[in-house]
Amino acid sequence: MKRKKFNIEYQKRIYSGKYKTIISQENVKTLLVEPELEEDKSEFKINYIDNINTDNEVKKRKYFVQKFLLDLLTEINVKKIKIDNKNENIIKYWLKYVKDFKADEMNEVKIAEDSLYRKLQLKKNLFVDILENNNKKELLLLDNEISPAKLGIRSEFTESLLDKLIKNINNESKDIKRLTIGIVNDVDCIIKDNLVSRIKDLNNVILLNDCNDKKFLKDNYLSRFDHIISVNFLHQIEDVESFFKTSKLMLKRNGKIHVIDFGKMDPISVLTAIFFQEKNLDVETEKRTQFFYKVDYIKKIAKKYFFKNTMFLIENNIAYYLESENYTDHIELINNLENEIGLDFDKKIVLLSLDSFNVDVSDKTTIKEQLKNYNENLEEILKIIWMQNLDIDDVDRNSNYFKLGGNSLSATKLLVEIERRLKCKLTLNEIFSNPEFEKMLNLINSKQLGMEVVEGEI
Numbered sequence: 001m002k003r004k005k006f007n008i009e010y011q012k013r014i015y016s017g018k019y020k021t022i023i024s025q026e027n028v029k030t031l032l033v034e035p036e037l038e039e040d041k042s043e044f045k046i047n048y049i050d051n052i053n054t055d056n057e058v059k060k061r062k063y064f065v066q067k068f069l070l071d072l073l074t075e076i077n078v079k080k081i082k083i084d085n086k087n088e089n090i091i092k093y094w095l096k097y098v099k100d101f102k103a104d105e106m107n108e109v110k111i112a113e114d115s116l117y118r119k120l121q122l123k124k125n126l127f128v129d130i131l132e133n134n135n136k137k138e139l140l141l142l143d144n145e146i147s148p149a150k151l152g153i154r155s156e157f158t159e160s161l162l163d164k165l166i167k168n169i170n171n172e173s174k175d176i177k178r179l180t181i182g183i184v185n186d187v188d189c190i191i192k193d194n195l196v197s198r199i200k201d202l203n204n205v206i207l208l209n210d211c212n213d214k215k216f217l218k219d220n221y222l223s224r225f226d227h228i229i230s231v232n233f234l235h236q237i238e239d240v241e242s243f244f245k246t247s248k249l250m251l252k253r254n255g256k257i258h259v260i261d262f263g264k265m266d267p268i269s270v271l272t273a274i275f276f277q278e279k280n281l282d283v284e285t286e287k288r289t290q291f292f293y294k295v296d297y298i299k300k301i302a303k304k305y306f307f308k309n310t311m312f313l314i315e316n317n318i319a320y321y322l323e324s325e326n327y328t329d330h331i332e333l334i335n336n337l338e339n340e341i342g343l344d345f346d347k348k349i350v351l352l353s354l355d356s357f358n359v360d361v362s363d364k365t366t367i368k369e370q371l372k373n374y375n376e377n378l379e380e381i382l383k384i385i386w387m388q389n390l391d392i393d394d395v396d397r398n399s400n401y402f403k404l405g406g407n408s409l410s411a412t413k414l415l416v417e418i419e420r421r422l423k424c425k426l427t428l429n430e431i432f433s434n435p436e437f438e439k440m441l442n443l444i445n446s447k448q449l450g451m452e453v454v455e456g457e458i
Contacts, residue, residue, distance in 0.1 A: 003034075003354050008336050015333055018354055021343065031345040033334055034354045037245045037305055039327075044299060044309045052160055054315045058267065060110065064117045065267040066101040069094050072127055086134035090274055093281055097270055119145045120271075130275060135412045137275040138428045148273045149190055152232040155268070157319035161260045162194065162231070164312055164321055169227055169258075170200050178203030182250065184230040185209055187427050191231050208250075209447065217350045223252050223331040234261045235277075235292045244305045244324075245352050251326040257306070259324075263295045263317040295320055378422065382441055385417045397438040401431065418444065 003020045017035040024030070073094060076083070083091055111117050123146050130136045141147050152158055169179075179202050183191050186207050196202065208228070228247050237243050247257045262269070269291055274281070277291040284290070287297045295317045302309045306324035313320045334348055386395045390404050406414070411431045419425050424444045434440045 006337055006340065008333065008340060010333055010336050011328065015328070019337060019341075020354055021341065021345075028347065029343060029345045030347040030349065031334075031338060031341070031343075032354060033337065033348065033350050034352070035249075035330065035333065035350065037248055039303075039305060039307045042303045042307045042309065044303050044311070046311045046313055049160065049164075049312055049314050052156060052314060054157075054318050057156060058318070060107065061116075062267040063101075063104060063107045064111060064114060064120075065271050066098045067111065068117065068120045068124075069098050069271070070101060072124060073098070075124070076128065076131065081128060081132060083131050084134040087131050087275075089281060090278055091131070093274070094270070116151075134275070135416065136409070138412045138415060139408070140272060140275060142428050146272060148269075148276070149188065149232070151268050151272060152262075153190055153194065155266065155319075157262070157266075157314055158232060158260060160314070161312060161319060161321040165229070165258050165260065165323075166195065166198050168323060172256075179226045180204045180206070180224060182206045182208045182225045182228040184228065185233045185236075186231075187429060191229065195229070217246065217249055221250050222334070222350055223250070223255075223329050225250050226252055226255050228255070228257045230258070231260045232262065234259055234298070235288070240287075240293065240298070240301055241304075242352055244301055248305055248326050248328075249330055249350055253327065253329040254325060256323055256325050259298070259322040260319070261298075262292050262319045264292060265290050266318070298322060378445060379441055381421060382418075382437070382444065385414065385421060386437065389414050389417065395437055397436075397441075399437045401435040401437070401440070403435075406435075 003018045005016065005018055007014055007016045009015075015035065017033060019034070020032040022030040022032065073091075075081075076091075123143065126139065126143065130140060141149070144150065153162075179199065181195075181199070181202065181204070183195075183205060186192050187209055189207070192205055192207065196205065206225075228250060234240065234243070244257070251257065269277075273291060280288065280291050282290075287293055295311075295313065298320070299309075299311065299322075302311075302322055302324045307327045308325040310323045311320055312323075330350065334350065338345055338348070383395045386399070386401070386404075387393065389410055390401075390406060392404060395404075401411070401414075408428070411428055414431065415426055415428065422444060424447050426443070426447075430443060431440070434443050
């Protein structure tokens with residue numbers, strides 16, 4: 001059946017979109033819906049946070065990072081270390097970054113007492129290893145002291161904005177008995193551990209890993225969350241609009257998305273995040289400057305899809321906290337559409353675009369068959385990746401990657417191949433947590449199809 005347009009009056013507003021109905025050979029009736037998510041009118045308020053001395057903090061960090069880089073570059077030069085070709089642009093950028101360094105007596109005194117600088121000194125060999133072999137950069141993500149995620153969450157900017165976020169949620173939770181919260185891309189549970197003990201009336205926390213890559217929304221995600229939280233991750237998402245649209249669909253009526261991120265590069269980004277954002281080093285567009293999206297662009301997208309927005313902005317746009325509220329209960333909207341069509345559907349699937357789910361009715365292809373074919377192809381490709389990576393002849397569903405000879409170094413190569421051939425990004429932690437072939441297959445499958453990865457009752 002061809003797609004049709006709909007216009008429904010609901011909650012004293014007119015909602016529009018497209019839909020398609022499919023009836024399979026087994027008489028399974030499926031409703032595919034692409035709702036129009038843009039708002040006709042929206043409001044946006046900006047509140048400035050001025051209790052943080054950004055200039056002094058950033059200058060101090062820049063001094064420490066420049067000094068560490070000078071020491072590191074000198075050591076590389078003296079020892080004639082062979083740099084991986086993939087890191088050549090990073091070295092060039094570092095050489096430019098340290099050009100204006102001038103020794104300062106006051107900062108030299110502070111260095112001796114600075115915990116971050118001491119940690120960097122202890123990790124110098126790790127940086128050398130990564131510079132020699134770019135594939136080892138995943139080890140930086142696993143480091144408990146200086147991973148980009150750990151350093152980001154410890155930033156005084158992030159800490160201040162997180163305090164504001166928690167205060168806002170707690171002030172609003174009086175009218176809600178128990179909260180369901182989704183946390184975006186918190187693979188190591190850093191954000192979850194930081195928030196769980198501080199948010200009142202918390203019932204359920206769901207980790208939404210790679211929710212920005214969803215092709216369609218599972219039934220149990222639609223209008224499920226009171227709050228969705230993203231901390232220091234938005235800049236890693238290529239399609240920001242799809243992220244905001246997906247988040248809107250997952251929120252309950254009057255549910256809110258909370259986004260914290262940097263608006264400009266911090267000196268620490270130059271040292272750690274650079275290995276993962278190197279492609280954006282020279283980027284200057286309407287949307288982003290280097291690693292991070294511009295505040296004005298995020299404001300524009302938020303206004304486009306949410307009717308009520310508030311941004312808390314740190315001086316010089318160095319970092320921000322965006323809170324955007326959803327107006328619509330999309331479960332009720334889809335139910336109203338079902339009543340309008342006059343059929344009882346067995347499955348209701350909400351998509352950002354009907355084009356993203358290709359169902360060929362003329363060939364009588366069912367959704368079930370599509371997913372079955374998808375899974376079979378995925379399994380075969382993953383088997384080939386394993387066999388080539390481990391130099392073995394066979395893999396079965398019970399095979400354990402590390403018992404077959406895998407190690408940290410081969411696992412980093414495995415990550416690269418999985419991302420290249422399956423378009424799915426895993427972390428080393430996820431490899432270590434899912435070493436069995438079947439578990440890894442299920443993890444990749446859930447990420448590819450945008451399904452739930454981790455869920456826990458509090």
